[in-house]
Amino acid sequence: MYRSIYGNEFFFIFNSIIGVLFWCQLIKKFKNLKALAFLGKNTIPVLAMQVRSLTFIKLILFIFIGSSLFDFSELEKIILVVFQLLLMYPIILLINKHLPILNGKN
Numbered sequence: 001m002y003r004s005i006y007g008n009e010f011f012f013i014f015n016s017i018i019g020v021l022f023w024c025q026l027i028k029k030f031k032n033l034k035a036l037a038f039l040g041k042n043t044i045p046v047l048a049m050q051v052r053s054l055t056f057i058k059l060i061l062f063i064f065i066g067s068s069l070f071d072f073s074e075l076e077k078i079i080l081v082v083f084q085l086l087l088m089y090p091i092i093l094l095i096n097k098h099l100p101i102l103n104g105k106n
Helices: 009-029 034-041 043-065 074-098
Strands: none
Touching: 009 043, 043 074
16 A cells, blocks of 8 residues: 555455454453553653654764764664653653643543
8 A cells, every 4th residue: 555556445455454353363362561551541641752752862863973864764763663662751650640630640
C-alpha cells in the first residue's frame, strides 16, 4: 500500500484482516507486559512530549555530530523511539506524582 497503490483490493483487505488477527493472537500470548501497560496508562503525556523529546535528541545529535540534516534509517528510528521513551519516563513519573490532572487523573 505504499503511496496508496493498492493493487488488488481483495488481497489488500484479506491481508489486512489476516494481519489484524495475527497481532491479536500474538498479544494474547503476552498478557502481562508491564511496560506496555505503563505506556497505555500514560499516553497523554507521551503524545504531548514526543515532539519536544525528539527536538532535544536532534539538538544533542547536532551538537555532537554537527549535521543539521537528519535522514534516519528504520533501525535508527526505532532506537530514537526508545530514547524518547527513556527521556519521557522520569517526566511521566513526576506528572503522575505531582500533577496527575495533566494525565487525566484526579
